[in-house]
Amino acid sequence: MSARWLRPAVRLGAALVLPFVVPGLITGLIWALPGDPASIICPPELCSGTEALAERWNLDKGPWHFFSSWVSGALTGDFGNSWRLQQGIPVAELLEESIPTTAALVSLGLLLLILGATGAATRWLPAKLDPVLQAVGLVPAVVMAMSAAAALTIGYGVEQYSDQANLLRLGLGALALGLADAALSGTVTGVRGLMESERRQRYVQMAILRGEGTLSNALPNTLPALAGQMRARTLHLLSGAVVVEVVLQINGLGDLLWGGTLAQDFGVVLAASFGFAVLSAALLLLQALVEIGTELHVRRSPGGVVA
Amino acid sequence: MGDVHLVKLRNLTIRTHARQLVSEIDLDCYEGRVTALMGPSGSGKSLTARAVMGCLDVDPGLVDGTLHYPALDDRDWYAPVRGQGMRAQRRLLKDSAPLRGSYFTYSPQAASSALNPGRTLGQQLALAIRRRRQPPEDLSRAIRDLLSEVGLAPSDSRLLPSEMSGGMNQRAALAIAVAPLPRLVIADEPETGLDPVLTRGVIELMVDVCRDHRCGLLLISHHQQTVDKIADDVVHLPGVEVAP
């Protein structure tokens, strides 16, 4: 395979395996816990029938059996029932609620970054603003989320989980996610740096002399790099979502993962991590497509030149 | 000199805060004629050429001079800029943008680094051709013709600059320059980075192509023999003395 197709190809491959690598990893970690998994859920000293439980949850024949039966279930959309966090509720139901929520939260946060990136790339956003953004970026997401959470609870009280409150919650969460931990400032400075260095390239100067636009020349060449940057940022947002969701009590994947891990509700933990992996894989896929798209765009023959 | 007068530059004087870059330069370009701009390195050849295209990007920059494109109108393009500094010069850059790539085009030196590395020759030609006053029906045909004019194969249209030799790049640059059917081609040291044989080839080709297209050529060069051989008019830039 020629070198220029290798990168996207590898990304595509990674995107396919990722959703199962993460749960696999976690299955391994579950078995690394002291004591066998079933007795973590229901210690024999406390309750009888631990073996029965182990069998019921495929915990009785070792990690591989557990993992494989989990995967075969997951492929048919059956993630089993939660046994601690929401006893008896199908985990799929929890996923259904959580994935869109987290996706929305991250997308909103991302929107902020994309606006910043566009501003930086097109020079709308003056570099003078960078220090301000950086200063705001110093505040950890936790602190922003904490204050927002307190305000929401006191303000909304019993209504604090009403649709309106949840919408506000999502907005505040996205804001915290986008602004804090240098997410926005990092994006802006990163994109600006990239575009400016491209603008300094001689071919862009010449393009101006040929009467062509700067961006139309520079953008296609920086697109793959930009896509890479944005993916890294989005991954960062995904990670941040865990903290923001827990603190702001947003019913997303991160909150699900946190609750599941604390309650050692393995079914929930696996499903939540699967959800995260799927989102992350989707990003990989997107990046690969952008790269392939750019490559094809570069190679396309103008007005169908027949060579 | 009955030919159409394309560029009438008078008394061009450009300086930075520290030094004079060019001073009191007069230059004329005519349709179908080759005007050579000569001078030692650092004498401001490229700067002058860019000034002809309305591209001024030094501060305070243009302090004196007038620029007319008689074939277009009798407007003095420098009038709003003289002594007005960077902002005015940026405005001029915007105002004159429509002319670049149509009234006159630019064929850069060291073309390999001057062409967009992310676009095939074909696309760059296509972009240039689309700037003609009447774009042709058959784009690909136009591209093929241009390529053969500068002695490149149609299949080369699929190559990226990085996949072509220095000579090919220079020919490509020329093709791109003449593609919009401009009135004037400004060629900036086409010989840079080429061996003598190639140099002669490229420059002769350039002259031929321009003659065929009946457009003027402003050739920036310090290659005396070539200039002697092909130039109709020659403008010498003196070496620059540092101002107090």
Place this chain on the structure above:
Amino acid sequence: MPGAPAGRVNRVLPASLAAAGLALLLVPGFFAPEFLSEPDMANAFAGPGAVPPFGADQRGRPLLEYATQGAWVIALPSLVAALVVMALSTVGGLIACAGGRHVQTVVQIISEILGALPRLVVILVVALVLPRDGRGLLPIALTWAFLSAPGAIDEASAVAARLGGSRFVEALRAHGFSRPRIYLVHLVAFNLRPVVVRQGVETFMQVTFLEIALSYLAVVSNQSSFTHADSVQSWANLLDLGYKVVLGVHSGHALALGLGLVALVAVTAVAVTHAVRAR
């Protein structure tokens, strides 16, 4: 555009800032008390005036102890994580110049998968798997380092590629430089240094923020801390105490101190990045 000498002049300020910042972050930890001192209710929420230099908590215990204990928690693990990332990204850069295409492909495949792992997911699970006595920031910081290494490697090898990869090496060989000199001096010291160090400080900063986040999550969900002994207060406790200012508690000075410490980390990071930027 500043010339080389000007560049050197510009380097002095960030370099001294960076040194000062690092010293402030790393040294106080060594003077942190193992336990907070006895409560003194008379000084509850006392300001910096009454209990210098930073004031006191709701039990009148000096916030200075929080600050130093937090520094102790964060300093070494973040440093180690930073060094790991720097080492890995350097190797990545070297491979881009020295390694064959197959090596690079393998590296890419590994880093694609590692880099795509949702970091905090892995971190959380690792944190909860750790046995009580194995708990601490270090293992978490290391996990974080390995998860963020791919990005660093990518960037370093991009820099190397821009130099021309193996051609860069050959060219310098032609000038008669020895391989070690080319790799260590020309490649690492001259060209990779800025990006590698920036990666390092970014990791340092991220691990600090991670500690704050994890500690805080542990506090709000009544968990034993994942990153430090329960008798130790991390900067998250400062922020937790401080943010209550929005609830009408007189803990503004705690918030100020917490944010100040976070800022110190960030400023140090920026300073270091500037101090080592290429001429």
Place this chain on the structure above:
Amino acid sequence: MQIALAGALATVVSTGATLAFYEESLPTSMNPLYAQSMVDNRVHELVLDRLYYHSPITNELTSNVTNQWELAEGGKAVRLTLKKGIRWHDGKGFGAKDVCFTVQAMLDEGTTSPIAQKQRAVFAGCEVEKDLVALVRFTKIFHNPRERLGFQVLPEHIFEGNTAIPPDHPFNTRPVGSGPMKGSMGRRGVAFEQVDNAHHEADIDKMILQEAQDPLVQVRTLQNNGVQGIIAVPPPYRPEVAASDELALKSYDLRSWWFVAVNPNKAYLADKRVRQALNQLINRNELRQLSIGVKPDEQNPPCEFISGPFVQSSPYYNRAVEVSPNSDKDAAFALLAQAGLKQVGGRWQYKGQPISLRIGIKAPLEIEAPDLLSQIGNQLSAGGFDRQEFKISVDEWNTKVLTGQSDDFDLLVGKWSFGLVEDVNPLFHSRSGDKGNLNIFNYNEKAVDSLLSQFNTARTDTQAQDAYHALHELLASELPYLFLWKLDTKSAWRTEVRSNTITPYYYWTVFDAWKFEP
């Protein structure tokens, strides 16, 4: 600032007919068989019916669902006649089949529930004699057998007669009960809805249980009328609540007491003189002041010291045994010396090895008694012991500590709440079968065991009392646990909530009488 922040959002505060309150946490399970916490017990009281309960007024054993009862099979069984017309929340009839199903579910080994596990020692079986007549059989003759019938009845039809009830049954989150309220748990809380029934008629239509957050946030939200009640207000926040005339502090009697369990399996703690010394080193007055904020001279403080495993109001509490509110270093040091410990450089050593005590606390307790762990640590450190401090999550507490698998600790700070019967057997009896199944450090003392079985076999209240008084005295010198105090629990309710009698332990027992007039 707070006002500003709250004000910005306060516009949408609802004081609708829905009664909202903060619980300490979300329930672990809405199925009483999988109850793990007091939160669970309280919620179950709203959603399900216990066969028998103690009336908060008369303290008589009462029942909402039975008409009459009689002893059968020579006292080894009880025949219960159920009330007519009781319906489950889904409209199905409530009958003997449900009572027997519940008993059989508890007896079924496939029901992996600690609670069922314990009940297996009590029940032998159950027989449906008529639709509304059930015969419940016991494993032995119990003194006042109805005391043992405090379990909630589960709906047979929901489980389709399958008596093996797993922890991941949908019922555990969305139960069908017969209690005054229909409840359903979500990720953020539990929503309750009033259901008319032959035996219940609650006045409040809708109720929402929300998960507690920072206590301060809870109090502010209450003041802001965002919620109408807080189940447990930590002592430090009570003055502020008491000060407001829109809010009322209400006592909630949990017969619960705090302890420090001592690990006798550690060589240096095996000698009871060392445990007594630790007891002497602890200054309860200072602890109470620094952690809970009670002044030493405070009148009727929220926190009364105890010298044994009962609360002072209990008939089983032995008043002859004195509490030691302050520390007595000299006495402690003397005891330690007698026990063979040596002090080197101010730190105690055992057989030449310095002692470092690993002290743990059940993490949520620090909400009620902030910083208790580090204060105990400080006191022991002042007494010459190095220490390490650990917070233990509820989950680990339940699965490791209560199952006697936390031998890596020396001291564990916890809280014990009595259920229906003041039975301390699980804490002190040596572990064997169903006995001593919450004995944290597997403490094993024959004399204690025999006193405990004396209580179990007691036929009269006096016999039971004598056994426990003796036990109290013995434990006070044995000290497998250092007995700290009973810290009373107080709820806060807005004054719009009326005639809200809070019953001991189960809280909502007389919920039908509660009124809410916003």
